[in-house]
Amino acid sequence: MFSSLKKILGTETDPFSLTIKEAIELVVDESIHNIRFVHGYRKKLREPVETAVNYCTDLARNIPGALDLDDEDPAVSAIIGGFFTDSVQARKVVSESPEVKRFLKEKSVNEIYALVTMKRRIKTVYDSGIQGQIVIRDIATKAYLFEDHKFILPSETIEEAFHAIRLGLLKILSHQALELSLDLQRRELELEHLREELGVKVKLMRDERQQMALEGNGKEGDTGYIESQHLLHEVEQELAKVHSQSDHPEDYLNRLIDILSHPSRYLSLNLIPMRINRLGLFVKDDADSATDRFRIAEFTSGDAESRSAVLIKCRRDQLATDG
Known part of the structure; x- marks a missing residue:
């Protein structure tokens, strides 16, 4: 063999x-x-x-x-x-x-x-086998196929x-x-894109809050605005961490x-x-x-x-x- x-x-x-x-x-x-x-x-x-x-x-x-x-x-x-x-x-x-x-x-x-x-x-196939002196049929068996x-x-x-x-x-x-470095680069691009989107969203929400404040409805929309600010902060922190890992030959x-x-x-x-x-x-x-x-x-x-x-x-x- x-x-x-x-x-x-x-x-x-x-x-x-x-x-x-x-x-x-x-x-x-x-x-x-x-x-x-x-x-x-x-x-x-x-x-x-x-x-x-x-x-x-x-x-x-x-x-x-x-x-x-x-x-x-x-x-x-x-x-x-x-x-x-x-x-x-x-x-x-x-x-x-x-x-x-x-x-x-x-x-x-x-x-x-x-x-x-x-x-x-792996594919399930059915075969027969012998247990003691008894022939057992339709025994489920895991077969290996290669492709x-x-x-x-x-x-x-x-x-x-x-x-x-x-x-x-x-x-x-x-x-x-190399793959890990490329993954970091891809992650960096994703975070930069997300930061840009959140930045635009936070700005729009801030402008909307200011308009609502002028109309006497300053409390409405506070929760969503604060959550978006927190998310933007987290994205910026993660992006800074990625930047620190991907730009230096020593890393x-x-x-x-x-x-x-x-x-x-x-x-x-x-x-x-x-x-x-x-x-x-x-x-x-x-x-x-x-x-x-x-x-x-x-x-x-x-x-x-x-x-x-x-x-x-x-x-x-x-x-x-x-x-």
């Missing part, structure tokens, strides 16, 4: 082929360039980057691989059929990947490794694939700092340091135990003793939807035949 990259490559695999200086520059390139204006940013980032690199290495080692699309073993074919319709459809999807096309155009290789990520959804396949990080060898995956995970962490750097120092808060991997039932569907499997069980890696990053991942292997000539 297939197992984690950790078992295939061994625990002594070089944890990262980049120097720490190169890793730091990669992180800054993938996040916020203004960080380079901060004096001593490399020194401040050194330990957080090392922490993030080690974390990404551990995650990469737990990804299952490599699933050979050309393997004729019935057990492997069953697994492929759980992720795709069959091997033919799997190779067709690989062939249509822009990254794979570009890789094959630039590289003269016979074999290719690529990471496939998928959306996993929206994306093939990324094509590589020539499994070692290169491992390295590319680690780099990709480190980039994801780096992007989190960008501190945000990045926090993410890299606590990577599990922003990027996590969950190993989902599964087995193939008699209908050829993946179902959840909590039985430790099951011989046909395996695990698939599922990544969650920030607020993004979780995606399952497995490393696949295929041959160029097979892709050409089906593409």
Whole structure:
């Protein structure tokens, strides 16, 4: 069958082929360039980057691989059929990947490794099973279905694939700092727009109160006017807070340091135990003793939807035949 990259490559695999200086520059390139204006940013980032690199290495080692699309073993074919319709459809999807096309155009290789990520959804299916000596029918079972396949990080060898995956995970962490900064910018625009609207509303209400006072009705409308003033004050306070967080390279750097120092808060991997039932569907499997069980890696990053991942292997000539 297939197992984690950790078992295939061994625990002594070089944890990262980049120097720490190169890793730091990669992180800054993938996040916020203004960080380079901060004096001593490399020194401040050194330990957080090392922490993030080690974390990404551990995650990469737990990804299952490599699933050979050309393997004729019935057990492997069953697994492929759980992720795709069959091997033919799997190779067709690989062939249509822009990254794979570009890789094959630039590289003269016979074999290719690529990471496939998928959306996993749960569907209730009905199956039969045996309890003791009794056959139980119409047992509700949670089946796992996979869709929206994306093939990324094509590589020539499994070692290169491992390295590319680690780099990709480190980039994801780096992007989190950029996303947080963009969220602050969006929040700033929203608050500025709200402040403008409330300012106009408060001015109109103030003019209306003055007119009512001239007519001897000064008490009417006081509650709404006071509430709008309070809301405008709260918006201005929140806007000042956002301004203090979004305009300085030091704030960008501190945000990045926090993410890299606590990577599990922003990027996590969950190993989902599964087995193939008699209908050829993946179902959840909590039985430790099951011989046909395996695990698939599922990544969650920030607020993004979780995606399952497995490393696949295929041959160029097979892709050409089906593409």
